[in-house]
Amino acid sequence: MRTIVIADIHGQFQTFKKLMKKINFNEEQDRLILLGDYIDRGEESLEVLEYVHFLKQHGAVVLGGNHENMFLNWLDYPNETRRAVHYFQNGGGTTIRSLLGDIEMDAVPQKLIEEKYTKLLEMIRGMDNYYETDEAIYVHAGVDPDKKDFRTTSEEDFRWIREKFWTGGNTTGKHIFFGHTPTGILRRQYGEDMQDFSPFTLSCGTRTAIDGGAAFGEQLNAVILENGDMSWEAVKVKE
Template identity: 40%
Template sequence: MNYVNEVRSIAREIFISDIHGQFEAFTSLLAKLDYQPAEDVLYLLGDYIDRGPQSNEVIEYLLELKETAGSNITFLKGNHEAMMLDAFENEDKSNVGLWFENGGRETIKSYIGDDLISSPFDEIEHAIRRDYPDHLEFIKNLQLYEETTDHILVHAGIDPFLENWKQASEHTFVWTRSPFLESNHAAGKTVVFGHTPTLTLHEDASVWFQSDKIGIDGGAGFQKQLNALIYEDEAYSTVSVPVEVG
């Protein structure tokens, strides 16, 4: 395989991860890619929500893309979607604080505004369940992984020591870092993943290429950049947009 800096022939596979409520960066990236829902195959690798200001708008737009692109789009689950579901579905609400500490407060604001942010969580939950049932249903039905001819797609990684990588726990698929990042795996395909900002893996926020794995999280949740990895004609290219501050 070749790593090239050219884009576009006939059919493309596009991989994007960790949008984190950065709606404007996401739509700008799709425009820069000249994304064509009827022609391109788009894989979104989770963490659509939290930290950024427009999680509501991101999910609403993903629902529109789901209708437009049909089978040409795949949605994976990230750890931030997992935290939101835990906050909503655990009766004792013990996980609400963890979610809020990791960007959930910004997500809540995008749904109900500033006025109700200090309300008891059961009131917040009731308002979102009432007004956005389609958003919650979408999040509940996200996939943990996808496999293509040449790639394994996950949010965080796989267990490199499992004989059958598909037998890993949900926690592995959406949360893992070590030992996945430090070990070569034997799954037979390149793993494309997000979750770990590439700025922590090499000198900048660009896509991180390794022999058996490719990290694409450009740190949009930390106001860095949003990356797209393109795979076309057995070659890779990348396109990125900065996340505007303010």
């Protein structure tokens, strides 16, 4: 059985579908693990969420990311300007337009979304922070390297952590697969080619970044684990 790991789709539904076709995904034979950030920046967040909901119903592991957190903060605190500004600065407007289209100026978008997308919101609110197997840990952003037990990492760190996770030790005894930070940016941190957005295994050999920068028009990656080997496929957003 193959394990297929995809991160940071960010509303790029057509790219997501092309990637699933390219890897010949078979729900009866493959285990699919999605690492969060399904929404924002891309124009087709609704289509991505509906497809992710379908995949979850058919056995996919669906984890949450920081963009799902920002969306829920905007949704649950409609009167807090700070949360709204933060969300829209990070591409939230594309998600609202995808969910509601053009709405009346006096409408309350949060209320409309709550009424219209009950099942999708239930899925988003129920997303786990990590998934663990005997060999690996799958997470959106990373784990707190200072925790003796990585499972006690805060939700904020599971979904937002960056440098502290990259530079800290990995005492879990397992390989960690994560998204959140485009691999080109990570490569720059290590003095490598920042134009390369393919999956990137850090120098420790036990942490692999998957985010291909689809949110910024780069590519969507799928890491494929099978019989102890790791390979990958990708689709360019602009193809």
